[in-house]
Amino acid sequence: MTPDAGVEQADCPGCGKPVSLCVCAALAHLENRIEVLVLRHPQEQDKKLGTAGLLCRQLARATLRTGLSWPNLARVVGHDADVHRWAVLYLGTARQAPPTGVGPLVAADRDGTPLADQSVALGGIDGIILLDGNWSQAKALWWRNPWLLKCRRLLLNPPSPSLYGNLRREPRRESVSTLEAGALALAQLEAQPGWHQVLTAPLRLLTRKYRTLTPQRSRVDRRRGRRQRP
Numbered sequence: 001m002t003p004d005a006g007v008e009q010a011d012c013p014g015c016g017k018p019v020s021l022c023v024c025a026a027l028a029h030l031e032n033r034i035e036v037l038v039l040r041h042p043q044e045q046d047k048k049l050g051t052a053g054l055l056c057r058q059l060a061r062a063t064l065r066t067g068l069s070w071p072n073l074a075r076v077v078g079h080d081a082d083v084h085r086w087a088v089l090y091l092g093t094a095r096q097a098p099p100t101g102v103g104p105l106v107a108a109d110r111d112g113t114p115l116a117d118q119s120v121a122l123g124g125i126d127g128i129i130l131l132d133g134n135w136s137q138a139k140a141l142w143w144r145n146p147w148l149l150k151c152r153r154l155l156l157n158p159p160s161p162s163l164y165g166n167l168r169r170e171p172r173r174e175s176v177s178t179l180e181a182g183a184l185a186l187a188q189l190e191a192q193p194g195w196h197q198v199l200t201a202p203l204r205l206l207t208r209k210y211r212t213l214t215p216q217r218s219r220v221d222r223r224r225g226r227r228q229r230p
């Protein structure tokens with residue numbers, strides 16, 4: 001019997017997670033004004049801990065698309081869209097990580113340098129785009145969709161580490177789950193600070209259930225490449 005044997009079951013129709021990891025009790029429904037688009041890499045198949053679905057299920061205006069490339073923004077969201085009024089949460093490189101001391105969401109130029117007038121750069125945004133997958137999968141999505149270059153660019157500067165804790169590797173401090181990234185960005189752009197806590201509630205429940213169901217010795221701390229201490 002594998003440690004995860006109890007988790008391999010049908011998916012809950014409400015939250016999309018295996019029934020034993022159901023987080024429906026923590027799902028909210030928010031009427032977001034700024035649209036959310038998640039591009040999910042086809043190989044991002046973490047059914048248990050993936051969060052893109054949890055983000056989109058909680059939002060009135062959200063689209064989740066799985067695939068590698070799309071011809072343009074309008075095609076992927078399914079309606080007319082002005083690419084210059086959409087912003088992509090850009091991963092950049094370590095060199096382009098947001099400076100400390102700035103807000104949780106930073107508008108940047110093509111080189112990843114924060115723009116001088118943040119209020120202008122963060123205003124008039126119709127939608128945000130998140131790339132869902134691990135580091136290299138997100139990079140592949142970036143390069144396979146050149147229209148993303150026309151979008152505004154946002155960098156995240158999360159005030160706290162990812163809720164995943166040691167369940168997933170974080171290459172950099174600002175690397176958080178897709179759900180956390182979307183929650184941070186929406187809370188800022190919609191001036192709804194409470195939304196961050198509300199939207200991330202399912203992930204808190206999910207990680208709690210996952211840790212209960214999965215014996216500690218079976219979890220590998222991938223940051224150090226070895227098993228964690230019990």
Ligand SMILES: [Zn+2]
Pocket residue numbers: 012013014015016017022023024025
């Ligand atoms: Zn559920």
